[in-house]
Amino acid sequence: MKKLLVTGASGFLGWNVFKEQSEDWRLIGTWNQHKDGLRPGAENYQLDLLEKDAVWKCLKEINPDALVHLAACSDTNFCEENPEKSRALNVEATATLAEMCADRHVHFLFTSSEQVFDGKKEAYREEDEAAPQNEYGRQKLEAEQLVRAIYPEAGIVRISVMYGMASSARPGFLQKWLDAWQHFFPVKAFYDEYRSFLGGASAARGVFHLLGQQASGTFHIGGDRGLSRYDLAILVKERFKLEHAPVEICSQKDVQMPAFRPPRLVLDNSLIASTGFQPMPLEAELSSLAEEFRLPPPFSEN
Numbered sequence: 410m411k412k413l414l415v416t417g418a419s420g421f422l423g424w425n426v427f428k429e430q431s432e433d434w435r436l437i438g439t440w441n442q443h444k445d446g447l448r449p450g451a452e453n454y455q456l457d458l459l460e461k462d463a464v465w466k467c468l469k470e471i472n473p474d475a476l477v478h479l480a481a482c483s484d485t486n487f488c489e490e491n492p493e494k495s496r497a498l499n500v501e502a503t504a505t506l507a508e509m510c511a512d513r514h515v516h517f518l519f520t521s522s523e524q525v526f527d528g529k530k531e532a533y534r535e536e537d538e539a540a541p542q543n544e545y546g547r548q549k550l551e552a553e554q555l556v557r558a559i560y561p562e563a564g565i566v567r568i569s570v571m572y573g574m575a576s577s578a579r580p581g582f583l584q585k586w587l588d589a590w591q592h593f594f595p596v597k598a599f600y601d602e603y604r605s606f607l608g609g610a611s612a613a614r615g616v617f618h619l620l621g622q623q624a625s626g627t628f629h630i631g632g633d634r635g636l637s638r639y640d641l642a643i644l645v646k647e648r649f650k651l652e653h654a655p656v657e658i659c660s661q662k663d664v665q666m667p668a669f670r671p672p673r674l675v676l677d678n679s680l681i682a683s684t685g686f687q688p689m690p691l692e693a694e695l696s697s698l699a700e701e702f703r704l705p706p707p708f709s710e711n
């Protein structure tokens with residue numbers, strides 16, 4: 410079986426990649442500080458991507474057929490306030506990995522973000538001009554440009570903001586909402602922040618789809634449509650059967666954040682759809698999460 414090395418396996422998407430699995434790949438995942446972020450039983454390797462020698466040793470030892478690079482400083486506010494520290498991982502370590510993979514002829518898939526766009530268009534296609542509005546987006550764009558220059562056969566997948574479940578080391582925002590509701594706290598949700606929210610399972614399946622095709626070039630994976638965070642919260646309540654869970658509607662302007670967040674960032678999936686991949690419909694993925702991670706009584710009304 411082919412070997413797939415997954416950097417950042419202890420992160421949100423890494424957890425989902427290991428949950429989804431693929432019969433085509435033996436997965437080996439790296440973690441740095443949070444072994445508890447891994448899916449239980451995941452074959453793993455501790456690696457600090459900022460240590461070049463260790464990265465080279467890892468690639469030599471594991472000798473993967475492909476590498477999907479998920480490790481990142483993915484917190485936009487952290488990147489804004491710590492540009493040098495976050496750049497070392499998001500840009501420099503990505504370029505190093507691309508170089509090493511090119512050298513060893515290991516297929517390389519880099520995960521980028523919707524944040525490379527400025528939010529002025531209804532929905533973004535791959536060829537649209539990138540114009541990031543925050544440090545994280547600028548770092549992701551710079552990393553994309555380096556990956557294309559260093560390893561033209563590499564794949565780059567821009568992902569929309571993800572919802573779903575992961576380990577307690579890296580809970581996504583949906584998990585935080587459910588935790589808040591379980592303790593009878595209200596959840597604040599922006600009515601003026603639109604995203605094509607993507608389920609973690611769909612994102613993981615999209616990654617396997619691109620790896621299966623040894624795709625090179627740039628692809629978008631967003632959810633099936635754009636909607637506001639507030640509308641998403643209402644849908645989550647409905648699917649998790651939490652009709653009394655409190656949601657406070659608010660504006661981005663009501664919350665002070667170090668990083669600017671474009672109000673609308675929606676990715677157009679037409680290109681990846683033309684290769685035979687579609688994310689699960691939002692309602693279906695939420696229902697499946699609700700089925701698997703039902704809240705315990707007494708809060709859940711069922």
Ligand SMILES: NC(=O)c1ccc[n+]([C@@H]2O[C@H](COP(=O)([O-])OP(=O)(O)OC[C@H]3O[C@@H](n4cnc5c(N)ncnc54)[C@H](OP(=O)(O)O)[C@@H]3O)[C@@H](O)[C@H]2O)c1
Pocket residue numbers: 416417418419420421422423439440441442443444446456457458459478479480481482483484498520521522523567568569570571572579
């Ligand atoms: N989350 C989203 O909604 C979203 C949306 C669009 C794009 N993306 C992109 O998708 C990818 C996956 O994101 P994610 O949300 O799964 O990330 P995440 O949950 O923030 O996880 C970050 C991962 O990076 C690892 N890491 C951090 N510093 C490291 C270092 N010095 N050396 C090695 N590993 C290190 C962490 O390992 P430890 O915890 O073990 O230290 C962790 O596994 C990223 O490229 C991100 O930019 C994410």
